[in-house]
Amino acid sequence: MTDMQIIELSEVGGTRAFPIVIGLPEAFAIERRLKGIEIARPQTHDLLANTIQALGGELLRIEITNLEEGTFFARLIVSKGGDEIEIDSRPSDAIALGISKGVPILVAEEVLEVASAQAAAGINPVPEISADMEDEDDDQDEDEDESL
Structure with a gap:
């Protein structure tokens, strides 16, 4: 869970905002783009953008479409x-x-409404790790150790 970061999306011309939990690599990619930092070789997101363009497509927009059990969906x-x-x-x-x-x-209006209300109420956007999940992670680590 230490590799989690939070990005906050805010409503343009409004007061609503909400956090989305993201991974550390994605946080670095977003930060690099916001700061306009260029790198020598294409990263994964650059590769996707280049592929869309090479296939004759054009990215029009991003839509955050749904929120289910603390997980956001986009397209x-x-x-x-x-x-x-x-x-x-x-x-x-x-x-x-x-x-x-x-x-x-x-962001879909329903998602903005629910997510911003949860944020205003102080509901934690980071899902708690259950004991079962921790046990599964430990078992997986043991399996990986045995295969080395």
């Missing part, structure tokens, strides 16, 4: 040949890509 909206194609994505990847391409990042 990339790509235009190709006059059609809009929806691609399922983790919000962190979608946000990093959206920032790099300068496209709008939209």
Whole structure:
């Protein structure tokens, strides 16, 4: 759980905001894009953007579409040949890509309403690790140790 970061999305022209828990690599990718830091070789999000473009598509927007049991869902909206194609994505990847391409990042009204109300009420966005999950992680670590 130490590799978790939080990004806060805020409503443009409004007061609502909410956090999304993301991984450390995605946080670095988003920070790099926000600061305009260029790197010599393409990273995963750059690769996806380049692939969309090479295949004749154009990223139109990012949509945060759903919130289920503390997990946010997103999709990339790509235009190709006059059609809009929806691609399922983790919000962190979608946000990093959206920032790099300068496209709008939209949040469904229901998601904004629920997530911002939870944030205002102080509900923790980080799911607690259950004892069962910790046991599974320990078992997996033991299996990995045995295979080495």
